[in-house]
Amino acid sequence: MSTTAISRNPRHSADSPSPVLSLINITKKFPGVIALNKVSFDVRAGEVHALLGENGAGKSTLMKVLAGKHQPNGGQIFLAGEKKFFENPKQAKKSGIVLIHQEQSLVPEMSVAENIFLGSLPLKWGNRVDWKKLHADSTEILKRLKCTFSSRDMVSNLSIAKKQMVEIARALVFTPRIVVFDEPTASLTDHEKPVLYDIIRNLQKQGVGIVYISHRMDEIFHLSQRISVLRDGEYNGTLNTADTSEDEVTKLMIGRTLKLDHASKPREFKENMLELRSLTVKGVFEDISFNVRKGEIVGMYGLVGAGRSEVAETIFGLRQPSAGEILLDGKVESIRSTHDAVARGIALVPEDRKDKGLILGMNCRDNMTLSALGSVSSMGFMKTSEEKVVYDKYQRAMKIKTPSWRQKVGNLSGGNQQKIVIGKWLHTHPKLLILDEPTRGIDVGSKAEIHGLIKELARSGYAVLVISSEMPEVLGVSNRIIAMYEGRVTAEFDGDAVSEDKLVQAITGQYVTETSGPAHSASA
Amino acid sequence: MNMINMKDFLKGSGFIQPIWVFVIVITVFFSFMSEYFLSIGNLGNILVQTSTIGLIALGMTFVMINGNIDLSVGAVLGLAASLSVGLQDYGITIAVIAALASGLVLGAINGLIVWKTGVNAFIVTLGAMIGVRGLIFVYTEEQSFYATNFAFSDFGAASIGPFPVLALIFLVCTLVMHLVLKKTGHGRNTFAVGGNPEAALDAGIRIGRHMMINFIIVGFFAALAGVLLATQMGAATPNLGRDYELWTITAVVLGGTKLTGGFGSITGTLGGVLAIGILRNGMNLMQVPAFYVLVILGLILISVLIIDQRLNVHASKGVSI
Numbered sequence: 001m002s003t004t005a006i007s008r009n010p011r012h013s014a015d016s017p018s019p020v021l022s023l024i025n026i027t028k029k030f031p032g033v034i035a036l037n038k039v040s041f042d043v044r045a046g047e048v049h050a051l052l053g054e055n056g057a058g059k060s061t062l063m064k065v066l067a068g069k070h071q072p073n074g075g076q077i078f079l080a081g082e083k084k085f086f087e088n089p090k091q092a093k094k095s096g097i098v099l100i101h102q103e104q105s106l107v108p109e110m111s112v113a114e115n116i117f118l119g120s121l122p123l124k125w126g127n128r129v130d131w132k133k134l135h136a137d138s139t140e141i142l143k144r145l146k147c148t149f150s151s152r153d154m155v156s157n158l159s160i161a162k163k164q165m166v167e168i169a170r171a172l173v174f175t176p177r178i179v180v181f182d183e184p185t186a187s188l189t190d191h192e193k194p195v196l197y198d199i200i201r202n203l204q205k206q207g208v209g210i211v212y213i214s215h216r217m218d219e220i221f222h223l224s225q226r227i228s229v230l231r232d233g234e235y236n237g238t239l240n241t242a243d244t245s246e247d248e249v250t251k252l253m254i255g256r257t258l259k260l261d262h263a264s265k266p267r268e269f270k271e272n273m274l275e276l277r278s279l280t281v282k283g284v285f286e287d288i289s290f291n292v293r294k295g296e297i298v299g300m301y302g303l304v305g306a307g308r309s310e311v312a313e314t315i316f317g318l319r320q321p322s323a324g325e326i327l328l329d330g331k332v333e334s335i336r337s338t339h340d341a342v343a344r345g346i347a348l349v350p351e352d353r354k355d356k357g358l359i360l361g362m363n364c365r366d367n368m369t370l371s372a373l374g375s376v377s378s379m380g381f382m383k384t385s386e387e388k389v390v391y392d393k394y395q396r397a398m399k400i401k402t403p404s405w406r407q408k409v410g411n412l413s414g415g416n417q418q419k420i421v422i423g424k425w426l427h428t429h430p431k432l433l434i435l436d437e438p439t440r441g442i443d444v445g446s447k448a449e450i451h452g453l454i455k456e457l458a459r460s461g462y463a464v465l466v467i468s469s470e471m472p473e474v475l476g477v478s479n480r481i482i483a484m485y486e487g488r489v490t491a492e493f494d495g496d497a498v499s500e501d502k503l504v505q506a507i508t509g510q511y512v513t514e515t516s517g518p519a520h521s522a523s524a
Numbered sequence: 525m526n527m528i529n530m531k532d533f534l535k536g537s538g539f540i541q542p543i544w545v546f547v548i549v550i551t552v553f554f555s556f557m558s559e560y561f562l563s564i565g566n567l568g569n570i571l572v573q574t575s576t577i578g579l580i581a582l583g584m585t586f587v588m589i590n591g592n593i594d595l596s597v598g599a600v601l602g603l604a605a606s607l608s609v610g611l612q613d614y615g616i617t618i619a620v621i622a623a624l625a626s627g628l629v630l631g632a633i634n635g636l637i638v639w640k641t642g643v644n645a646f647i648v649t650l651g652a653m654i655g656v657r658g659l660i661f662v663y664t665e666e667q668s669f670y671a672t673n674f675a676f677s678d679f680g681a682a683s684i685g686p687f688p689v690l691a692l693i694f695l696v697c698t699l700v701m702h703l704v705l706k707k708t709g710h711g712r713n714t715f716a717v718g719g720n721p722e723a724a725l726d727a728g729i730r731i732g733r734h735m736m737i738n739f740i741i742v743g744f745f746a747a748l749a750g751v752l753l754a755t756q757m758g759a760a761t762p763n764l765g766r767d768y769e770l771w772t773i774t775a776v777v778l779g780g781t782k783l784t785g786g787f788g789s790i791t792g793t794l795g796g797v798l799a800i801g802i803l804r805n806g807m808n809l810m811q812v813p814a815f816y817v818l819v820i821l822g823l824i825l826i827s828v829l830i831i832d833q834r835l836n837v838h839a840s841k842g843v844s845i
Binding site: 377 | 707709710711712713715716719720722724725726727728729730786787
């Protein structure tokens, strides 16, 4: 695996100042998955180093290792030439490493100032909080960030963007040496972005090393000096921003010569199973129209937050549309609850299988029959022998590896867990199967198995909608691909013929429709 | 290796639950301390004494596995007891039916509010606990009621052969509820909803209905316990059932049901109920002063939960503070 690593070693980029931070050959394993495989990454003082990669490429894991949240199974961390091992986030923080999260970690019922100084409140004698100093210092920091809100405001009353600013303010309490921004602009408006850029440049001037994680090419090219790319948990090269182009970076991200197996895709399509007509949920997505035929796999591709999962949730009765229609089998249906959805033959394999797909404390068999208890009971009483028959059937068909049906699903690997979720839905005999990120966090081998399974299901007549932010997955299984960007369908492609560039453009809002795809009739 | 097996054994993934180990230990202990302890008469006594808390605990187990809690059971018990005695002018049958119906209705109201508003069950039933106790005072005008019909109070003391009727009722209900929890779709869904409400919802389970059914079940058992307690005493006082919600929850938690939902069993609850009953009875026989009994019970509850948590450390790994 590491045979190609030598030529891509970041330390070979010779004529540069020595890095303030070096991660060398970091390996991190989770049960059943190698999240990071000998990844090396460095940051110089006063530099913005962008870290790119598809979802699941290992960016967040790498940063969690850096911040002491995960402990690596192998590799070394050097900070200012000194070898470090962070046992917990506090140690990392003390060494001057600050992580600004996507998911926010503020205490909503406290004031802005208290949040900024959380864990390091200024005290006067008698262990009392020095409120005066607290608010004076906070105000000072907020001023540097050009924030308009007061240090006395309650965090729960702030907008998401302002909360993000509080997170950043937190990083400025100490003089940090490394600041990691993880998708910092995801929740910022265009008006607020320049402020963030100013802050980053300021930090740079003070000699702070910045790691900037983002999907947005324009930001990365605007801010960074170097760009590193991760793919499938492996380091995939570093480029100098000045010498490269968006195309080159995109190539590095997708990179692999995709061995697309178009031949194995299903080919026999029958009538429409699902049709959406201008489906809208106000403020979430708008004017979504597409169809899925029986025997067909439609891929839905887009970045996280583009509204894909929300569309699926609406079809599944978890959200109510504010406009538009859902047609099943040619009939307009109103789906008021998940129970309605299941009764109408819809199945949703959710994005987050641990939170939404499985009862982790239950055993394999019980999880498998959960959605169709009626089929294995009579007069309200379960027939455990029939449950076992059902379980055995899917366990064999999908080659689920578990020591016994009694095993709690929480103890299975991601791939096997996902198969249980899929089995659970197959047992409801659905007509439409929606899979949201079906292989997220699943190792390569199981991925291929699940892809094979999806194709097989479509061939046997299921209508399948696959939501994914992984390009090889979408290209590898879909007959057609619907691209989404910021709550709208931007294009519809033939899954066998579309180029990767076009797909990337479509999901980052750069694509101008030239085909017959539902045009984005943007009402500005 | 041995350690791991021991842990599995104690965790109850084998055939015996930790609380039953505890029940056996204290049974052996008290049988040495008092020769009267193991007599049939005393064992029947323990069962009768525990049947009140025990019956409520059966319903509470369902509610808690479901991820909720019901604090109003003590008040519901009190109201049902008062109704079953106070309405005897209309005949015992009608009085008892009205009493049981009050439990069903109050349970349904609790369940409906939790389901439809999404307000935490702790708060909803805390309100119900206060409000229903108020209703008792409104209805009884702070008076105790005495049963005039002897058939009513005779029932409380009746026995079939050597077995007290109340104990038999408790054991039969226990068996039935065990089967409902283990063998029915409702039981399975109760675990699913408590274990992961989102996943249960996504699986197409109507989680609100199952919650409501469980509140009705616990309401019914609280009322049944109230009626049977009234037959034991031949009377009902307006303060009857105070603190019973706490004893019930204690018994259920001792039996291994998790406050967070998703785990638990009727067999464990039976063990928890018996543990409390045996400790009280045994210490009584040893003439431990009543106040010390409470202190010891409190200590035991906390110790058992600490041990339980230690045994389950592996399950919650990853949440390091």
